[in-house]
Amino acid sequence: MIPITHTWIPLLYLYGVGGIFFLIGMIIIRKSGAINLKLKRHRYWYRVLIFGYFYFLIFHTFFTLVGLYW
């Protein structure tokens, strides 16, 4: 039996604590006007940034499941 400290706790910590840093970054760049969502190009980048967070979250979740059950 693999302990949860080797599976889901690191995952939650990574995307929880890492997610807080990410969220602060997204809030700062919006509030400061560094990213201007009125511009098409910036809207594209905003979506890419959010996509990247979930891309890595799904990646790690998928491989944790594959490692455990396949």
Place this chain on the structure above:
Amino acid sequence: MGTIAQVQTTFHDIGSSIDIIIMAVYFIVIMLFGSYFGKYNRSTKDFFFGGRRFAWWLIAFSIVATGVGSHSFIKYSAKGFQYGFSSTMTYLNDWFFLPFFLFGWLPIIVYTRVQSIPEYFEKRFSPSARFLATILLLLYMIGYIGIGFLTLGKAIMPLLPETITTLGLQFQPTLMGIIIIIAVITGIYITFGGQTAVIFTDLLQGFILLFAGFLLFFLGIAYLHPHGGLWSLLPTTFKLPLADFNKPPDFNFVGIFWQDGVAGSVGFLFMNMGLIMRFMATKSVDEGRKAAAFNILFMLPLSAIVVGNAGWIGKAISVIQPNIVPPNTSPDQIFDVVAHVVSSPGVFGFVMAALTAALMSTVDTLINATAAIYINDIHRPIKRLLKIKERTQKDTDKKELSAARYSSIIVTILGVVSVLAFKNFPTVYEAHGYFHSTLTPPLVVAIFLGIFWKRFTPAAVMATFLGGVALMIVGAKFPGILIRPFAQGIQMNAEHPYTYIRAFYNLVVCSAVGVAVTYTDGWFRQIVSKIKSKENHKAIAYSLTILAVVLFLMVALGLGGAFILFIYSLIVAFLVAILSVYFIVYDPVLQTEGLTVWSIQKVKESFKGGKINEREGDKVLVSWVLKEGEDGVINFSKNDMEKMAADQGDLVYISDKRAWLGGLKSIHSVYGKPHDKDGVVYISEENLKDGVFIKGKILKAEKEM
């Protein structure tokens, strides 16, 4: 092929003479390739930044060799062999800080035209902040170069015979001897090539490296196939993508998260001048964003496989053939051993050439970046201080280019000397982890707060550098007392206490000092105004300076217990804050405008020299025609300018139409007065020289802003 017992004890003659020949040929080809691109350097701007001209894909691929170079193959294969797929962790945790980088640091560093990180510190804070940042950054860069050289030496050592006989003389290759030879080879092409050479050699090496890494992976899979395959041979814990939360001390998730995911990611994106210079070599900020995002989303996951797979394959072979790869194989040797076991003569030489090339790429990038810091933060300020001026800009450029080349040589030598400080660490991974968690936090905190917090003051940054470092030293001396509360359950290894999680402690103390001094700025001003009201205020200030120096030295020398030294460190931070307020002239409006994320628009306007034109236009194809004289602009037809949605005075980027050149033949300029000949651009002789355009070749133009 020998058994591992032999490999462990005799580290010599792995591979055949064919392998050595292939490696030698590879090195010569790379040197010639790099030297060829030296012709594209016409100034220090080109030498260091490649002239801000390249397409995102070219930079994204050239970053691969830098990202996976240096210590990567050796150290990630080692951890892959010991712990499995979780060796990939550090390649997949960089996204969290990307918003800060793409829309904060990248536009600031490009639009402010700062040529080094310390220069930013001077603009944002003060010359004294620049001085401390230069010292910390040089230590960081030279240490990094040293680790790169050490790894190169360790990778090549097993390939050489125990004794080399040449011209009747016998030599016994030593680690330092090998490193010196490598340093000479590295120095040659960086010195004569510059950043453009580095970008193009890295581009070539990036492709070869990916190919070689995957070749090794597939050879390994083929080797294991008759025995049930890689997947079935690995234990379940080896198949998990993240390490155990807090054990063992030499490889745990939470320690590596703070050391690499936080300090390392910010260091990688914000502090690694080698990498930043690559992004600055892209033709625009948007292209830099594309290069960074593509690199993290796609290239780093691929790189994680490339650098770690030898360890995974080594573990699987150790399960089925422990006589060939015993489970107790030294982790730092597993890459060489597995490459030798799974590949045939010649292929092994090619794989090792790719590895050493990758190692060299990181080292040469760092040497180039360190030379840039030397020119910008030591050479130029000294010349300003001594009031030395060249007659023309061309003379200045020529002298600086020559100084840049000499400084590359000196930095290379210092890098070799710094190997002495690292060569006694048990593994490269630990040496690098310790180095990273110790040297990056003060700069990471200072850069980060400087960019994203307008209120962050020079007093706060100076206190972060000196008070923070003092608290870090106390933590390093008393880890059981000070770092343990941050360890989150990690057991302390007495020999190497808290190798990774110390980054968390270091980040917290540096941030705490910076934040506390910023919030108490008014209070420090009151104290300083009271001091200044005294007649002997200068004597008081100098006395406090001496006291701060003495206390800092007491902390550095460890003269006292944990509590006393901790208090001394806080006093150092307090005194530094007072002295900074006393000595530093700071304008909080002027010195934050365009230098924090809160005023990006201002810095864009100042970069352009006018209002920003955000209208979106198309690219146009044009033929170039030479015009008389040099007026600093290029001229398009009215219709072409309309297509590009450009106005007179806007910035334009024009390049050879052939996309595969990636912007090598290109220039930046300004739209001048339009004419009536559609499809024609008038350029000057100087533009032609800068862009290295070819007669008859069509150019592609686009508005930058």
